[in-house]
Amino acid sequence: NGCKVSNVDEFHAAVQQAQPGDVIVLAAGVWQDAELKFDANGTAEQPIKLTVEKKGAVTLEGQSRITISGEHLIVEGLVFKNGYSPTSEVISFKKKKGVYANNCRVTECVVDNYNGPERFESNTWVAIYGKNNRVDHCYLVDKRNIGVTMTVRMVDELCRENNHRIDHNYFGYRQNLGANGGETLRLGTSHYSLSTCGTTVENNYFEYCDGEHEIISNKSCGNQFLNNTFMECRGTLTYRHGNDNVAEGNVFFGNGKEHTGGIRIINKRNKAINNYFADLTGYRFRGALVIMNGVPNSAINRYHQVDGGVFTNNTFVNCDHIQLCAGSDDERSAIPINSLIENNVFLHQGRDDIFTIYDDISGIEFKNNFVAENINAEQLNVTKTEITATKNENGIYEITGAVNGAGSSIKAAAANAENTGVNWYSKQLRNKDFGTGKSIEVKPGLNTLLEAYNQSASGDVLVLSEAGDYAMEKKFEISHPISIVAAKGIDKPRLLSSKQEMFTIQNGGSLQLKGVEINGEMSPDLTGNCIVSTSHYSMNCNYKLMVEDCDVKDLDVNKFFDFLRSYKSTHADTVLIKNCHFDNLTGHVLRLDEETDDRGIFNAEYVILENSVFKHIEGTVLDLYRGGTDESTFGPTLKVNECQLINVGNGKRNKENGSMMVHGVQVCYISNTRFVNSKPLNLHLTNGEPITKITNCDFEMSTIVFNNKEFEVDNVTIDGKKKSLKQL
C-alpha cells in the first residue's frame, strides 16, 4: 500500500513500518537538507519502493542525501540539485561499515550540479556497495569537484562478486578537473583490484565526460562493459587494474575533439571485442587503442603486464593514435605477452602515421587485420587493402573493402541520449560563452563600467563607446562570462581602479578584454596589487580569461603588481593573451603557480600567448606549475607564438630563475619568439612524456635552462649562435 510523506520525520516513520510491497511517496516540493535513511527489507516478489508524487516535482536540495540499506528496495525519481551532500556520498548503498544494500535498485534519479564549493574536497554521487544492485536510467550531469561520479565499492567481502548492473544511465557533461580524481565511473580500487567485482556496465550514454583521462577506471576483475556509447569524451575506458574484463559492442565517437580516446589496456586477460572507434584524436594514454607496458613484479598500484589480452573485431576510423607498448620506460619494461590482435580494421582519411610502437611487440600475435593503403604499418603483420568508409544514417562509418570478415558489426550505437537517463528532466547545457548575450553601451566615468556589469547577464558585451577613463573605486566581481570591448575605431579607452584588484573572477565568471588600455596609475600605493584575480576561494567552475588587442601599462606604483594572479583550487580552461603590449610591471604577468602541493593539480589547462610584447617586467611573463608524478591529466598546454620578451624577470624580487617558468607542462610549443635581456626560459620537464618544442626562437642576453634534455629545439639562436639540443 502507498503512503505519502511530507518531511523527513514522516519518511523515517514510514520506513520503520514499511512492509514488503509498500510504496512510500515523497510529496511534491523542495526537500531541503533532507538526509533520507532508507533502511528496510522487502522481498524479491514484493520490494519496498520509494518514489515521488510527480517525477521532476520533487527535488532534494541543500545538504540532502540518501543512504539505502537492506534488501529488495527500489528508489525512483529523486532529483538532487542546488546543494551538496553533507557526507562524501549523495546516493549511498550503505548504512554504515558492513551494513549495505543488496538486491536494490536506484532508477530514474537525477543528480545535477550537486557540488560543494571546494573543488578538491572529494565527493561521490552514487556509491554502490553490497551485491546484486542495479542503477539504471539515472541522469548525472555537471559534476565539478574531485571524486568519481559513480563508483562500485569493494571494501569488504560483502561487496565483491557483486553482480551489479549499471545500465541505461546518462552520464552528462563533466568539466575538465585539472587533476587526477575526475573519473566518471570507477569499479573497485587498487587495493582490492585482484578480487572479482563482477559488475555489468551496459547501454550507458557518456557525453562530454572530460574530467580526466580515465572516463571509466576499471580497478577490479570480471567486469563487462557492453554496448555503451562515448560521445566526445576526453579520455578512455581504462583497464587500470584487474583481470578478465570484457568490453564489447561499445561505440566511441570523438568527432575530432581533442584528447578523445578509446580503450587502454593493462593487466591480464582483458578483452576488447567488436567495438567501434571513430574520429578520436587522443594520443599517448588517450589513444583509440592503447596497450601498455607493465612493471615487472608490479606493486598492486602500479602497472601489471598485459598478458593474454584479446582485441578482436574492432573498427578504427580516423583515429589518430594506436599505441602499442605505451608507457615503455625504465620502470615499465614488461612488454605485452600472449596477446592477440585479430580481425581488426584500421583506416584514416587524413593521416598515415597512426601506429606508434614503443617497445617489442613480439608478444602480440597479429591475425587477419586490415589497414587502409595509406597507413604506415611496416612493422606490423597487417594487410594493406583499399578500404573506404561512409557514414550511415546512424552516424556510423560503414566499411567497404576486402577485409575478410574483420572489423566490428556495429551499425548503430545501442545507447543514445534518448534511450538513457530520464525523459522528464531538462538536459540543457547552461554555460554561455563570450559574446552570446546582448550589448550594453558604457560611457567613461567613475564606476560606470561596474554599474553596467551589474545590469548584465551571462555572455553580455559591455561596449565602451568612447575613449576616455573608465575608473573604478569598488571591487569589480565577475560572476558570469562578460566581455569588455572597445567600440570600433576609437582610441583605446583606459581602465583604472583604486582597488588592489581591478577585476576578481568569482566562481562562474569569465572575462574577455578587447581593445582597451589597462593602466596602474590610479591603483593604491600598496604591495601586491593585480589587475585580474581569481576568487581567493575555491572555484568549482573553470574560468576563461581572454585578453586581446590591449595595452597594459605602468603597473608599478608599488612592489608585486601582477597582471593575473590565481589562487589555489582555481582552474582556467583558457588564458589567452593576443596582440597585446605589456609594459612596466613590478610583478608577474601570469601567475599560475599556486598548486605547489605536487598532487598533480594545476591552475590552467591552456595558456596561449600570441603576437604580444612584454617589456620591463620585473617578475615573469608566465609561471605555470604542474607538480606531482601522476599521469592522469591532459594539460597544462602552453602555446607561445610571435612574442617578444624584453627585459623580463630581472627584478630583484623575482625569486624564479626565469622570465618564463614552464614546470610539468604536458604540451609546450614555443615558436617565433624573442627573449631579449631577460632571465632564461626555464623548463622543468616531468610527468610521463611531455611534448616540448622550441622552434625559431632567438635568445639575446638570455638563454634556456632545463632539468633534462627531453625536448626538441629547431632553429634556436642564443646570443647570435644557432644551437642544437646537444649544444645547449
Add this chain to the structure above:
Amino acid sequence: NGCKVSNVDEFHAAVQQAQPGDVIVLAAGVWQDAELKFDANGTAEQPIKLTVEKKGAVTLEGQSRITISGEHLIVEGLVFKNGYSPTSEVISFKKKKGVYANNCRVTECVVDNYNGPERFESNTWVAIYGKNNRVDHCYLVDKRNIGVTMTVRMVDELCRENNHRIDHNYFGYRQNLGANGGETLRLGTSHYSLSTCGTTVENNYFEYCDGEHEIISNKSCGNQFLNNTFMECRGTLTYRHGNDNVAEGNVFFGNGKEHTGGIRIINKRNKAINNYFADLTGYRFRGALVIMNGVPNSAINRYHQVDGGVFTNNTFVNCDHIQLCAGSDDERSAIPINSLIENNVFLHQGRDDIFTIYDDISGIEFKNNFVAENINAEQLNVTKTEITATKNENGIYEITGAVNGAGSSIKAAAANAENTGVNWYSKQLRNKDFGTGKSIEVKPGLNTLLEAYNQSASGDVLVLSEAGDYAMEKKFEISHPISIVAAKGIDKPRLLSSKQEMFTIQNGGSLQLKGVEINGEMSPDLTGNCIVSTSHYSMNCNYKLMVEDCDVKDLDVNKFFDFLRSYKSTHADTVLIKNCHFDNLTGHVLRLDEETDDRGIFNAEYVILENSVFKHIEGTVLDLYRGGTDESTFGPTLKVNECQLINVGNGKRNKENGSMMVHGVQVCYISNTRFVNSKPLNLHLTNGEPITKITNCDFEMSTIVFNNKEFEVDNVTIDGKKKSLKQL
C-alpha cells in the same frame, strides 16, 4: 532648520538643498548599503550638520560609507558595523581626486569591526584629506584587515600644511595583523614625507592597538602628538619619516605585556618632551626609546639620519629596552648627530641592563640624566642615584630621588577610556577564550561530537565522557572557540572522520584538543587529508589551536596526510602542541608556510612545541615561513622544548631539506630537544636581527643547516660530538 531623512535618496535631496545652518537628521534604524555623499557648503558661523535621530540608534551596515566634501560640515553620531565599505575608505574627506573637505568635523562616530572578509585587502576607516578638519570623540575598534585605521592623506598641495586636529578619540582593540600595514594612525606617506603636514594629535586613548609595531606611523613634517595615552599597545609611536615633529605629554602604559614600546626616532629635529613610559617590555624597534641609525644619503623611503633630535624630561620606569643607534648595519651606518638627551630619568626595579648601544653615540649629548643605581650605564654620561618609584592613585609611578628636576611632570594620563570616544556605545570585548563557557557531555558514536558542537556556544567545552570511538562522517566546521576534552580518568577517546579534513577552523573559530587520540583509520583513501585545516578562504580573525595530552596516530591511508594545514590569509595567534605523541604521518605535522609571496605576511605568531614526541613523520614537524625583508612584525616566535623528533622528514615526497623548517622567524628558542635519524633542523635567518638560540640539543643522524651563522648554540651535540657555532 532641521530635516529628518529616512533613506539615501532623501538624504541626497536634503544635501542638495542644504543651506548654512541646516541640520540633516538620519532617522533611527539600520541603514543598509548606504553610500552617503555629504557634499555641501556651510559657513564658519553656520555649518551644515549631519546628525542622527538618536545616538546609537542609527547604524550604517552592509556596504555603507560616507564621503564628505565642501566647507564647514559636521558629521555626528554615525555608527558603522556589520559590513564594510565597498570602496577602500569608510569615512572619507574626499569626493574625488582634488575635491576634498575643509573646515569640517567628524565627531562621535563609531566604526566597529567594519571589516571585509579579505584579511589582506587594504582598507582605511577614516581618511582625512583637505585642510583644517577635525576628527574627535570617535570610537574605532576591532579593525582586522590590512590598512591603517585612520590616516591623514597628503596626496596633493590641497592636503598639506593642513592644520587638522585629531583629538579625544578612543582607538580600541586592534589584533595583531602578522604583516606590515596594521598601523592605527598614519600621517602622510613616504612620498610626501618631507612636506609639512601640520596635524595635531592630542588627548587620544589608544588601547590594545596591536596591529604591528607602528602604533602611529608619522611620515610627514610638523606634527604634534600631545597628551595621548597608550594602554598596552604593542609597538611604538614612530617618527618613520619627516622632520620637526613633537611628542609631548604622552603616557605609555605597558603593564608588562610583550612587545609594548614607546617612541622610535628617525629623521631631523624630532622631539620627545615630558613623556612618561612605564612597564614596557619591547626590544629592538619596539623599545621604550629607540634612536635609530640612518642610511647615508637615504632614499626617501629608507632611513634618514637622526639629526637635531631632542629628548628631554622623560621618565622611564621599568622599561626593559632603551635602544641607541638601533638598526645599525652595513646599510644603516649614519649615526645620530646634533642630538640631545637631557633631564631624563631611567629606573628599573627588575632589570639592570636596559640600555643597548649599537654604534657610536658621540653625536648625542647627554645632560642632567639620572639612572637608578642598579642600572648598567657605564658607557653613558648619566648620573647614578638612588631613585624609587611609587604608583599614585592615577596609576602613574611617582619618582623620589635626587634627580635635579629631571623626569616628566605627568601625574595622571590626560586621556583615558572615559574622556575619549563616545559614552553611548558598548565597549565590551567580544572574544571568549577556551573554557570560559559551559560544559556539554558527549557520548561515543557517529556524529555525536558534531551534534554537540552544533549546540555549543563560544568558549564551551565538549567533554567526552567515555572512552570509545567518536566518529564523524560530515564536515566539522568550527566557527567559535571550542574545547574538546576527555573526561578525567578515562582511556583516551578516539576521534575519527571519513572526511578529508577532520576539523576546519573557520573565521572566528579556535580549537583546543585535550586528552584524546586522533586516528586516521577511518579517513578516506585520498591524497591530501588533514586533521585540522584553517578556512581555505581568508580569515580576518586570528585563531588558536591548542593540542595537549593527545596521541595522533596513523595518518597514513594515502599521501600527504598532514596534521595542521593552513591557508593563505590566515593567521594563528598561537599553535601549541604539548605532551603529545605523533606517530606515523605521511605528511607534515604543522604546515604554516602558505605565505610565500615574500610580502612579510606569515601564518602564525607563536608556535610552541613542548614535551612531545614526533615519530615516523614523512614530512616536517614544522614548516614555518615568514618571507620578505620588512621589519614591521613581531613574530613569528617559535619555542621548542623537551621534544623528540625520530625519523622525521625522510619521506620521498618531502620537498624540504629539513625535519623542521624555520624561515624568517623573528624569535626562535629550541632547547632540550633531540633530532634522531631525521632531516636537518633548517634555519633561514632573515629580517632585521632575529633572535635564534639552540640550547641543549642533541642531533643523531641529523644536523643543523643554515644560511648564515647569526644564531647562538649552547651545548649542541651532533653525532656524539659537542659543536660550537664555529664548528658547525
